[in-house]
Amino acid sequence: MSKPKGGKILYRCTECGHAQSKWSGQCGGCGLWNSLVESVEERLPASSRHGGYAGSVAGPAQPVDLAKVETEEISRSTTGLSELDRVLGGGLVPGSAILIGGDPGIGKSTLLLQTLALTGNRFKALYVTGEESPQQVSLRARRLGLACEGVRLLAETSLERILGICSEEQPALLVVDSIQTIYSELLQSAPGSVAQVRECAAQLVRYAKQSGTSLFLVGHVTKEGALAGPRVLEHMVDTVLYFEGDSGQRYRVIRAFKNRFGAVNELGVFAMTETGLKEVRNPSAIFLSRYEEDMPGSVVTVMREGSRPLLVEVQALVDESHLAAPRRVALGLEGNRLAMLLAVLHRHGGVGILNQDVFTNLVGGLRMSETAGDLAVLFAVVSSYRDKPIPRDWIAFGELGLSGEIRPVPGGEERLREAAKQGFKHAVVPAKNTPRGSPEGLQVMAVKSLRDALDAL
Structure with missing residues (x-):
């Protein structure tokens, strides 16, 4: 095994930074076990130890005025994909x-x-x-x-x-x-x-x-x-x-x-x-491969991944629980948020499912990292609980607050345009996301609270 040129091998602790020449199970600095990893330590010449670094050509760096730094347009090359x-x-x-x-x-x-x-x-x-x-x-x-x-x-x-x-x-x-x-x-x-x-x-x-x-x-x-x-x-x-x-x-x-x-x-x-x-x-068409007839517990929402609006189906299954603590299973969204939404549904929507198992899923294996799907999740839960399907040409999006209000989400008009492009006819959205002019063929229903949303549903 060749030795490093201009440097030496040391074993440095990943927690405290203590370095030693030989490996041991315990760090000699902080006493932690199995924290020493091998590293190459460069030997800097005397001229570069004070200002600059080994191999520097431009010499030591000096502070500059940020407003006077010249910027160049980044030239990009396409990958073909x-x-x-x-x-x-x-x-x-x-x-x-x-x-x-x-x-x-x-x-x-x-x-x-x-x-x-x-x-x-x-x-x-x-x-x-x-x-x-x-x-x-x-x-x-x-x-x-x-x-x-x-x-x-x-x-x-x-x-x-x-x-x-x-x-x-x-x-x-x-x-x-x-x-x-x-x-x-x-x-x-x-x-x-x-x-x-x-x-x-x-x-x-x-x-x-x-x-x-x-x-x-x-x-x-x-x-x-x-x-x-x-x-x-x-x-x-x-x-x-x-x-x-x-x-x-x-x-x-x-x-x-x-x-x-x-x-x-x-x-x-x-x-x-x-x-x-x-x-x-057109990924929205993939995640919308639904049944030909209306099914309870299914509703479509519009997610936003970066600059792209994406339509995805939210499914829910509500069934009577035989356990002391009913199950709350969330696939594709955070479990704690599902528990919070069910509590708001009970307190401000008047729908109590405390003795029911609730399972939610985002079709296609997607993950919902934003709050715009809150309204769609509750619509799917209520639809499954009451065994009444939501029409296939309906979409819903909006954030739900703890006091039962429906809060606006960013990119509302882009979401509505994407829904209209996919052939949807009715949209339940927050009141502050109501567009000045609805997309052609899409009827927008603005709601301010969870009660209003359930009445519209």
Whole structure:
């Protein structure tokens, strides 16, 4: 094992920062067990210890007036997939580092291989695979029918070797699949350990910033669904994407949880087919595959994911409970919020379901992170409790307050336009979201309180 040049290996505590030259089970500084991780400590020259850093060319930094800093328009390059461009904020930014995670078999490698195939004819692209052989990657490309002219492939796990080849190739787009398989010869720990993931990611991000290369890092996830490795991995990169969905289902959803070059709540929808991932331009039509006849406990609401309004079906099932404490099960929304909505329904709506089991679900595996679906959830609950279906051409959205008032939600007119485009005829909305002119063919019913909403229903 080669020794690091210009530095030494230390074992630093992740809690107190205490460093020691040898590993031990207990930290000598704070006494915590199993908190020491391997790290490479750079030795700075004497000239750079006071102002500046090792290898600095521009010299020590000086404070500047923020109002006088010149800004340049960010030049973006399209990936060829409009849904991915939407989540990234409009396309790839030179020098950006993007971390994408997801469950095994969800389609991360397929998505990036399609991106490389679509961009390989415009600029240099390098695909570094640490988990598959070149033959396996080639077989996947042929199975998907991808034309990969201009895409360079490298099967390597050594960080130093990868950076050396990148210096020779000078790619404009670099994909590393995955960061947990890359190791640095400066460290003695195994690939995938905290120290290896942190050091390799830091070196790759530094190379991307210096060379202007757009970098994609593929990350594994734990059984809890979080990205494997140190939390600092998400702080190093500019964008964190999560690829969600069930490997047994057809549709996949990609979300941005961090984006320094765009909005964070954007949503991209793909469909997995025999020829790879296909973009879904109208996701509302997917999540509205309802029965041909009216069914109790079902109502449609309009969510907003980033800049996109999305129609989704909310389902509820209310049944008599045989338990001392009735069950409250919420799939797709927060359980505590469901309990709060049921309490408001009892107190201000006069509908008591204290001895009933209540199950709610968002069709399609979506998650509702906003409060605009409160009214639709209660409509579905009341419909199931009274066994009376809500007409199929009705939608409802609005936030419910603890005093029973219906509060407005952002983007009301956009939500109504999306509902009218999908053929809905009646909409129950907060009074302050009433548009000046209703969309053609859509009757808007404005309500101020929960009582008014139930009367309109």
